[in-house]
Amino acid sequence: MYAFEYHRPTSLRQAASLLTKSEDAKIIAGGHTLLPTMKQRLAAPGSLIDLSQIPELKGIERAARSITIGAMTRHADVANSADVREAIPALAEMAEMIGDPHVRHRGTVGGSIANNDPAADYPAACLALGATIITNQRKIPADEFFTGIFSTALEEGEIITKVVFPIPSKAAYAKFRNPASRYALVGVFVAKRAGEIRVAVTGAGSDGVFRVPAMEEALAKRFSPKSLEGITVPPDGLNSDIHADATYRAHLIGVMARRAVQAAANR
Numbered sequence: 001m002y003a004f005e006y007h008r009p010t011s012l013r014q015a016a017s018l019l020t021k022s023e024d025a026k027i028i029a030g031g032h033t034l035l036p037t038m039k040q041r042l043a044a045p046g047s048l049i050d051l052s053q054i055p056e057l058k059g060i061e062r063a064a065r066s067i068t069i070g071a072m073t074r075h076a077d078v079a080n081s082a083d084v085r086e087a088i089p090a091l092a093e094m095a096e097m098i099g100d101p102h103v104r105h106r107g108t109v110g111g112s113i114a115n116n117d118p119a120a121d122y123p124a125a126c127l128a129l130g131a132t133i134i135t136n137q138r139k140i141p142a143d144e145f146f147t148g149i150f151s152t153a154l155e156e157g158e159i160i161t162k163v164v165f166p167i168p169s170k171a172a173y174a175k176f177r178n179p180a181s182r183y184a185l186v187g188v189f190v191a192k193r194a195g196e197i198r199v200a201v202t203g204a205g206s207d208g209v210f211r212v213p214a215m216e217e218a219l220a221k222r223f224s225p226k227s228l229e230g231i232t233v234p235p236d237g238l239n240s241d242i243h244a245d246a247t248y249r250a251h252l253i254g255v256m257a258r259r260a261v262q263a264a265a266n267r
């Protein structure tokens, strides 16, 4: 580690001001990604702005048609929320599959989305559910938010404050985990809403999370795992690494998609 300034604001306004005024500042949420990156000297911010003491960034609210989750809400709180479990059980189950208990009690929704790790789970949930990411400056639809691996539409100094998830009629998430890290080798989130079906894949794309229009069109005709038979995602452009090559990942997308549709159909 090396020297840096540490700030712990108690309001969003204060955080935004510190972020623009402090030299080379970076937000810290759960620190689960940022701190290891700093330890390895892959990042060296001059100041850290800790969002943990800002009450307005925490909590879960349920409305008739949506669930709103504050950026500093921990994965464990989403997994254990009675409102999320009732309204979008797939989202609670997804949160429960993240990492291990330590990761779930430190990692935050905002940190996960802002980081946009190509193997993270929340980007798939946001894209499939048609979520809206709210920042201290604007509202960004998930379709426009995830712009590539570790890359998002966030501007310099912009802070995610909450995420609004529309409540689907059916949804499910199926994940093939890396047994060591628990990140997704491939994860597929399927959501059915009035007039729309979305299939979002994480863990596989070399550009990060993506949708599979051929599967969405087939499921719109009939929402059944059988509708996905014969639909394949080509391995070109998928990740290959020591854990799985592109061909295996392409195969897993089909398997995970069918499992997710089956689980959603059973709800």
Ligand SMILES: Cc1cc2nc3c(=O)[nH]c(=O)nc-3n(C[C@H](O)[C@H](O)[C@H](O)COP(=O)(O)OP(=O)(O)OC[C@H]3O[C@@H](n4cnc5c(N)ncnc54)[C@H](O)[C@@H]3O)c2cc1C
Pocket (backbone or CB within 6 Å): 026, 027, 028, 029, 030, 031, 032, 033, 034, 035, 051, 071, 072, 075, 097, 098, 099, 100, 103, 106, 107, 108, 109, 110, 111, 112, 114, 115, 119, 120, 121, 122, 154, 158, 159, 160, 161, 181, 182, 183, 184
């Ligand atoms: C061992 C291990 C296993 C994991 N397994 C999984 C897994 O299975 N699935 C999964 O999805 N994730 C997994 N994670 C990631 C973890 O869940 C966290 O979500 C992730 O590390 C980022 O969240 P954080 O709150 O720790 O963010 P931080 O590390 O604090 O920040 C990450 C980045 O986001 C920025 N940021 C944070 N909050 C905001 C905000 N509100 N507005 C704008 N920018 C912001 C920071 O500046 C930084 O650049 C794992 C992590 C570890 C260490």
